[in-house]
Structure formats: structure tokens, C-alpha cells
Amino acid sequence: EYAVVRSLLAMGKRLLLVFNKADRYPTADLQIILNNLRQRLKDLAPADVLAIAASPQPVSLADGQQLRPDPDILSLLERLAEVLRQEGDTLIADTLLLQSEQLSQTAQNLIDQQRQRQAEAIVERYQWIGAGVIALSPPGIDLLATAAINAQMVVELSRIYQSPVSLEEGKRLAVSLAKTLTGLGIVKGSLELLAWGLQTNLATVVAGRALQGVSGAYLTHIAGKSFIEYFRRSQDWGDGGMVAVVQEQFQLKQRQTFIQAFVKQAIAESQPLQRLAAEIPNWTSDRSNPDPPLKRPDRP
Known part of the structure; x- marks a missing residue:
């Protein structure tokens, strides 16, 4: 996936890097992971590397019941809204340009x-x-x-x-x-x-x-x-x-x-x-007997 991300960045694509299943990590560990990702992908703004929990694991309640928390994707939605607000016209133009290039090719x-x-x-x-x-x-x-x-x-x-x-x-x-x-x-x-x-x-x-x-x-x-x-x-x-x-x-x-x-x-x-x-004796264009293998002459 890292190679794919690097290729997309090299093409000038607008990316958000989203780390899923954030609920499975302690807060300190999650922060270390995000920092490492931001360090490896310095071409991305820090705000474009974020964590979510699209389908959090169930939580056991005191009475033994299992409660599944709501998806934690607010940070992603907020970042998408901000990017579209600031760069929406540019992104639309880039998409149209890409489609035009693909059609041309x-x-x-x-x-x-x-x-x-x-x-x-x-x-x-x-x-x-x-x-x-x-x-x-x-x-x-x-x-x-x-x-x-x-x-x-x-x-x-x-x-x-x-x-x-x-x-x-x-x-x-x-x-x-x-x-x-x-x-x-x-x-x-x-x-x-x-x-x-x-x-x-x-x-x-x-x-x-x-x-x-x-x-x-x-x-x-x-x-x-x-x-x-x-x-x-x-x-x-x-x-x-x-x-x-x-x-x-x-x-x-x-x-x-x-x-x-x-x-x-x-x-x-x-x-x-x-x-x-x-x-030509013994030659027709459609001979019933199969041709013997040809000996390839020496190459010039």
C-alpha cells in the first residue's frame, strides 16, 4: 500500500491517509502510529493522516450485555468537508482533466x-x-x-x-x-x-x-x-x-x-x-504428407 500511495502522490493525486480500527489501540500507541505514518509520508499534510473506527468492537457492559459503539468517523468527515470547501473547484478540474486525458489515450x-x-x-x-x-x-x-x-x-x-x-x-x-x-x-x-x-x-x-x-x-x-x-x-x-x-x-x-x-x-x-x-516436380501448394522439420540455416 505504501508503494501505491507513493505512486498516487507522484501523480499529483489529492490523498487522505486513514488508519482504521483505531479503537483497538491504546491512545498513546495510536498516537505513535500516526506520528510514524506522518513521518514516512512527509508529502502529506499532518491533518491528512488521521485515525477512525469504522466498525468499533463491541463493549461488554456491567450486566454482561454487548454494546456496539457508533462508528467513530467524525474526524474523517470534518477533514473531507474542509478539503472540499477549500479545494473543491480544483479537485473537480483535476478530475475532468484526468477523464479527458484517459479519453484522449x-x-x-x-x-x-x-x-x-x-x-x-x-x-x-x-x-x-x-x-x-x-x-x-x-x-x-x-x-x-x-x-x-x-x-x-x-x-x-x-x-x-x-x-x-x-x-x-x-x-x-x-x-x-x-x-x-x-x-x-x-x-x-x-x-x-x-x-x-x-x-x-x-x-x-x-x-x-x-x-x-x-x-x-x-x-x-x-x-x-x-x-x-x-x-x-x-x-x-x-x-x-x-x-x-x-x-x-x-x-x-x-x-x-x-x-x-x-x-x-x-x-x-x-x-x-x-x-x-x-x-516444379514434387511440389504442390497443398501436400497431403506433412513437411519434414526444416533445418534452420546459419544466421548471416
């Missing part, structure tokens, strides 16, 4: 949730667009193509978070993040992770193009999640910069269950990938 939470849903829908749309475009491009992941797709995604995300950027600024951010993905080894790491997710012979050209498309979608997903954090923080990457945000998003998306689900969803959402998957 609730509204902000709802706005944040709505923005998150809209932003995730944008990222999902662009990751499947990227999957189709890159799957049809020449072999080798085209980071420039990915960056071009991501640039428009950045512009749309910026509008969601009321911090609009131009297409040129979107391109600059997208290229910078693409370089970060490469520098951290995430491009290579994603290829290895998704190759296990596809579980097919990557020696074939078709399988290579399928992997290329899924990898493009995966990298766009990582980029999109990173940009959501960037705009959610009012265009601030935080103390660790872009590198820390990208690393965190990549680490969150390395689980085998996510990789397998992502590969299957990519095939289902992208028509170019559907056509490529149909040409």
Missing part, C-alpha cells in the same frame, strides 16, 4: 490500431505484387526492382501515419533499406530460409524463379514491417538506427512455421508463382 489507441491494420494491408499487397514482378524477371533477385516497388509502398505508409513523403524520398528510403538488407546478409539468409521452405530441387530454372519471387515478397515484408515502425515512431529509427529495426524484424520472421506458411501463402496469392509452382 483511448482515442489514440484506437487510431493506432486502425493505422496498424491499414499499414499491414498495404505491406501485404505490395509483397505479393513484388513476388509476381520479381518471379518474372531475369534470374537473381533484382534489388532495384524491389526498391522501386517498396518506394511506392513507403509513400502509402507515410500517408497512413499522417507523415507524407514524396516518391523521391520514398525511393531514397527504399534504396537505403535495400542496402541495409544486403549489408546485414539478410538477402542471402532469406534465400536459404525460403529454399528450405520450398523444399524442392533448386537446380531447376523454374524452381529458382519461384524462390526468387518468394524471396522478393519476403524481403518486401521485412522492409514493410520496418517502415511501419519508422513511421509509427514519427519518422525515427530509434537509438539503434535502421539496422537495429531491420534486424529485429528479420529475427521475428525466421521461425519455421512462419516461413512455411509464408511460402504457401505466396504461391496462393501470386498468379506468376502459381504457374511456376505447377511446373
Whole structure:
């Protein structure tokens, strides 16, 4: 309770500290207790620390009957009346301010949730667009193509978070993040992770193009999640910069269950990938036999 009282005082709350069951203590002991409480809570006025007996213990009379005294709460009522008389308007204003702040926070939470849903829908749309475009491009992941797709995604995300950027600024951010993905080894790491997710012979050209498309979608997903954090923080990457945000998003998306689900969803959402998957031997998007456990490649 002491910790709670200290927290409330730190928030500027108006408090009365009431020691109950005062009738169970000798007068001298009760005074010592009140003095100790006032000493520990010097932020409170001495008059705001008081003692009452809300439900006094029964008293035995000479004839053996039990008499329950009336509640002894007069000191509390008098102090409450005095506080309300002197500070009533201020207390009402403080209460209204608190309610307003709580309402504002609730509204902000709802706005944040709505923005998150809209932003995730944008990222999902662009990751499947990227999957189709890159799957049809020449072999080798085209980071420039990915960056071009991501640039428009950045512009749309910026509008969601009321911090609009131009297409040129979107391109600059997208290229910078693409370089970060490469520098951290995430491009290579994603290829290895998704190759296990596809579980097919990557020696074939078709399988290579399928992997290329899924990898493009995966990298766009990582980029999109990173940009959501960037705009959610009012265009601030935080103390660790872009590198820390990208690393965190990549680490969150390395689980085998996510990789397998992502590969299957990519095939289902992208028509170019559907056509490529149909040409891959021993691969269908809905295999009856369960997948063997994936061996996680070494992290870059």
C-alpha cells in the first residue's frame, strides 16, 4: 500500500491517509502510529493522516450485555468537508482533466490500431505484387526492382501515419533499406530460409524463379514491417538506427512455421508463382504428407 500511495502522490493525486480500527489501540500507541505514518509520508499534510473506527468492537457492559459503539468517523468527515470547501473547484478540474486525458489515450489507441491494420494491408499487397514482378524477371533477385516497388509502398505508409513523403524520398528510403538488407546478409539468409521452405530441387530454372519471387515478397515484408515502425515512431529509427529495426524484424520472421506458411501463402496469392509452382516436380501448394522439420540455416 505504501508503494501505491507513493505512486498516487507522484501523480499529483489529492490523498487522505486513514488508519482504521483505531479503537483497538491504546491512545498513546495510536498516537505513535500516526506520528510514524506522518513521518514516512512527509508529502502529506499532518491533518491528512488521521485515525477512525469504522466498525468499533463491541463493549461488554456491567450486566454482561454487548454494546456496539457508533462508528467513530467524525474526524474523517470534518477533514473531507474542509478539503472540499477549500479545494473543491480544483479537485473537480483535476478530475475532468484526468477523464479527458484517459479519453484522449483511448482515442489514440484506437487510431493506432486502425493505422496498424491499414499499414499491414498495404505491406501485404505490395509483397505479393513484388513476388509476381520479381518471379518474372531475369534470374537473381533484382534489388532495384524491389526498391522501386517498396518506394511506392513507403509513400502509402507515410500517408497512413499522417507523415507524407514524396516518391523521391520514398525511393531514397527504399534504396537505403535495400542496402541495409544486403549489408546485414539478410538477402542471402532469406534465400536459404525460403529454399528450405520450398523444399524442392533448386537446380531447376523454374524452381529458382519461384524462390526468387518468394524471396522478393519476403524481403518486401521485412522492409514493410520496418517502415511501419519508422513511421509509427514519427519518422525515427530509434537509438539503434535502421539496422537495429531491420534486424529485429528479420529475427521475428525466421521461425519455421512462419516461413512455411509464408511460402504457401505466396504461391496462393501470386498468379506468376502459381504457374511456376505447377511446373516444379514434387511440389504442390497443398501436400497431403506433412513437411519434414526444416533445418534452420546459419544466421548471416
